[in-house]
Amino acid sequence: xxxxxxxxxxxxxxxxxxxxxxxxxxxxxxxxxxxxxxxxxxxxxxxxxxxxxxxxxxxxxxxxxxxxxxxxxxxxxxxxxxxxxxxxxxxxxxxxxxxxxxxxxxxxxxxxxxxxxxxxxxxxxxxxxxxxxxxxxxxxxxxxxxxxxxxxxxxxxxxxxxxxxxxxxxxxxxxxxxxxxxxxxxxxxxxxxxxxxxxxxxxxxxxxxxxxxxxxxxxxxxxxxxxxxxxxxxxxxxxxxxxxxxxxxxxxxxxxxxxxxxxxxxxxxxxxxxxxxxxxxxxxxxxxxxxxxxxxxxxxxxxxxxxxxxxxxxxxxxxxxxxxxxxxxxxxxxxxxxxxxxxxxxxxxxxxxxxxxxxxxxxxxxxxxxxxxxxxxxxxxxxxxxxxxx
Amino acid sequence: xxxxxxxxxxxxxxxxxxxxxxxxxxxxxxxxxxxxxxxxxxxxxxxxxxxxxxxxxxxxxxxxxxxxxxxxxxxxxxxxxxxxxxxxxxxxxxxxxxxxxxxxxxxxxxxxxxxxxxxxxxxxxxxxxxxxxxxxxxxxxxxxxxxxxxxxxxxxxxxxxxxxxxxxxxxxxxxxxxxxxxxxxxxxxxxxxxxxxxxxxxxxxxxxxxxxxxxxxxxxxxxxxxxxxxxxxxxxxxxxxxxxxxxxxxxxxxxxxxxxxxxxxxxxxxxxxxxxxxxxxxxx
Numbered sequence: 152x153x154x155x156x157x158x159x160x161x162x163x164x165x166x167x168x169x170x171x172x173x174x175x176x177x178x179x180x181x182x183x184x185x186x187x188x189x190x191x192x193x194x195x196x197x198x199x200x201x202x203x204x205x206x207x208x209x210x211x212x213x214x215x216x217x218x219x220x221x222x223x224x225x226x227x228x229x230x231x232x233x234x235x236x237x238x239x240x241x242x243x244x245x246x247x248x249x250x251x252x253x254x255x256x257x258x259x260x261x262x263x264x265x266x267x268x269x270x271x272x273x274x275x276x277x278x279x280x281x282x283x284x285x286x287x288x289x290x291x292x293x294x295x296x297x298x299x300x301x302x303x304x305x306x307x308x309x310x311x312x313x314x315x316x317x318x319x320x321x322x323x324x325x326x327x328x329x330x331x332x333x334x335x336x337x338x339x340x341x342x343x344x345x346x347x348x349x350x351x352x353x354x355x356x357x358x359x360x361x362x363x364x365x366x367x368x369x370x371x372x373x374x375x376x377x378x379x380x381x382x383x384x385x386x387x388x389x390x391x392x393x394x395x396x397x398x399x400x401x402x403x404x405x406x407x408x409x410x411x412x413x414x415x416x417x418x419x420x421x422x423x424x425x426x427x428x429x430x431x432x433x434x435x436x437x438x439x440x441x442x443x444x445x446x447x448x449x450x451x452x453x454x455x456x457x458x459x460x461x462x463x464x465x466x467x468x469x470x471x472x473x474x475x476x477x478x479x480x481x482x483x484x485x486x487x488x489x490x491x492x493x494x495x496x497x498x499x500x501x502x503x504x505x506x507x508x509x510x511x512x513x514x515x516x517x518x519x520x521x522x523x524x525x526x527x528x529x530x531x532x533x534x535x536x537x538x539x540x541x
Numbered sequence: 542x543x544x545x546x547x548x549x550x551x552x553x554x555x556x557x558x559x560x561x562x563x564x565x566x567x568x569x570x571x572x573x574x575x576x577x578x579x580x581x582x583x584x585x586x587x588x589x590x591x592x593x594x595x596x597x598x599x600x601x602x603x604x605x606x607x608x609x610x611x612x613x614x615x616x617x618x619x620x621x622x623x624x625x626x627x628x629x630x631x632x633x634x635x636x637x638x639x640x641x642x643x644x645x646x647x648x649x650x651x652x653x654x655x656x657x658x659x660x661x662x663x664x665x666x667x668x669x670x671x672x673x674x675x676x677x678x679x680x681x682x683x684x685x686x687x688x689x690x691x692x693x694x695x696x697x698x699x700x701x702x703x704x705x706x707x708x709x710x711x712x713x714x715x716x717x718x719x720x721x722x723x724x725x726x727x728x729x730x731x732x733x734x735x736x737x738x739x740x741x742x743x744x745x746x747x748x749x750x751x752x753x754x755x756x757x758x759x760x761x762x763x764x765x766x767x768x769x770x771x772x773x774x775x776x777x778x779x780x781x782x783x784x785x786x787x788x789x790x791x792x793x794x795x796x797x798x799x800x801x802x803x804x805x806x807x808x809x810x811x812x813x814x815x816x817x818x819x820x821x822x823x824x825x
Contacts, residue, residue, distance in 0.1 A: 166708070168712055170712050170713075171712060174567065174569070174715075177567055178563050178567055181567065183559070183562055183563045183566045183567065189555065190555075190559055193555065193556040193559035193560065194559050194563055196556070197556075197559060197560035197563055197564075197715045197716060197717055198563065198715060201572070201708075202711070202716070203574060203718040206718060360616050360617065363616040363617050363619070363620040364616045366620070366623075367620075
């Protein structure tokens with residue numbers, strides 16, 4: 152009966168299996184919960200969701216499926232010319248140029264429309280305000296649509312709607328940005344990553360036990376050793392917009408330092424070139440040639456690059472493209488050299504994944520990384536670490 | 542069928558009630574997560590109280606092995622007894638110590654079994670309990686007997702998220718995440734613990750409490766249990782609601798903050814904020 156709901160959940164990548172679905176059916180049969188929508192929501196949640204990171208996703212799917220608004224995402228209620236007109240009216244010439252640089256107004260409008268559809272999906276019945284979150288390109292570019300009300304207020308304000316529309320579990324979603332709150336969780340991911348390798352050591356208590364069991368005949372017992380075999384070379388983009396993220400990353404990795412066998416970190420600006428530096432404040436004075444890095448750290452090191460990869464395309468592709476000095480060889484070449492030496496490499500990017508397509512330089516770096524670019528979120532770190540382990 | 546509706550001393554939100562009742566009715570373990578201090582462990586005590594069932598608690602530590610929950614065979618004691626020529630050495634059953642699960646499986650009345658802080662244990666721990674929790678039976682190799690649960694206990698498992706639990710394990714559990722209580726729920730919770738508390742004091746205390754929680758950068762945000770302790774202290778010290786209300790920016794740290802802020806760095810953070818406030822006022 153609820154197979155559609157189940158499939159929708161799967162599509163939204165909430166990990167659900169048949170076993171859980173059957174458990175829900177069983178619970179319904181035994182009429183565990185009452186017959187209100189709320190009760191059903193709670194029951195379905197307790198049966199199907201096994202991790203608080205997925206509760207938010209679950210709530211959104213639930214709202215969509217049981218409100219019969221599946222189509223809302225496609226048929227946008229906002230007329231295109233109206234949007235354009237609105238943008239024209241509100242944006243200055245300069246801002247428009249910035250938007251062009253981001254991939255044009257069309258792209259921006261697409262994003263805006265998509266945002267609206269999303270908002271409709273989870274905000275059904277409420278007023279539809281375009282978000283002013285800090286990461287939104289609209290906010291960031293000085294275009295502040297707060298107060299612009301789009302669409303009709305459908306006035307469905309039942310209590311039941313609120314329960315899953317409140318989105319109280321948003322912070323627990325694995326795809327949110329890395330902040331101080333979830334840094335601990337991220338650390339745990341790194342630890343799991345660090346605990347690799349399987350040598351065997353003597354298990355003394357078990358040996359005594361089994362020797363005693365053998366009536367005195369020695370019986371040696373071994374257990375896999377837990378040691379930290381992982382060596383990490385961390386390269387951080389520093390300067391400008393990256394500073395906040397860099398601090399978060401440094402904290403994260405230095406907190407995890409004890410878990411790694413080796414952790415070396417260097418800084419670069421925008422794109423790695425022939426020099427890197429270890430102390431961000433003295434980057435002109437104390438530089439380390441990248442070739443030296445390649446010699447010092449063998450290929451057993453796993454390379455983690457952290458950067459927003461947002462720059463002018465020529466900074467990657469052209470000799471002399473670097474903004475701080477004259478580089479004889481393009482950044483591209485240097486990045487390739489790194490990747491050849493360190494086959495296990497990932498790039499963590501603090502820019503939300505959905506904007507990657509729109510920025511040319513991110514696209515270029517992602518291609519150079521052969522798709523091994525991951526967002527700097529819990530989920531992204533998870534995927535990156537898994538990728539490094541392969 | 543017994544149902545759990547919260548008790549006189551425990552406020553259960555609607556979603557928690559549904560989750561607990563589903564776990565009771567379908568006889569599946571319930572995994573409870575949530576911020577520290579939101580009453581995960583207490584929940585087991587309250588369920589046991591509400592169902593008038595015995596409570597068996599198994600506290601998990603980093604060294605706990607799944608086998609210890611079933612039984613332990615004391616081979617060393619047997620070896621020693623064998624060397625001393627004791628008669629009891631011939632019955633291997635004398636050296637088998639029953640674990641918490643065994644205890645729960647053979648209880649006369651359907652008990653509530655609390656497996657507390659499962660995430661503290663080794664990463665393989667939950668996997669080692671899969672079959673036991675699913676089928677509620679296990680085999681004792683030494684005595685060649687199978688222990689089967691007389692009636693499936695109500696199993697409550699708590700986790701603080703220190704380790705990820707394996708999917709196979711999660712699939713066998715129901716799951717509930719205790720959200721931090723909103724103001725309304727919190728008012729009810731405090732009322733349960735401090736009946737007859739003056740409305741004015743409660744209102745101000747909650748105001749300060751949620752403000753403290755909202756300060757960005759706190760290492761350990763105070764939770765329900767801290768609030769309740771703090772209110773107890775406020776009552777003992779006879780602090781009036783007015784003192785809480787004045788909220789002089791220069792005295793940003795709430796009175797008796799020791800109950801709320803458990804971390805030296807957090808106290809320093811508050812002191813720094815207070816200092817900045819004073820400077821701002823001094824300058825402008």
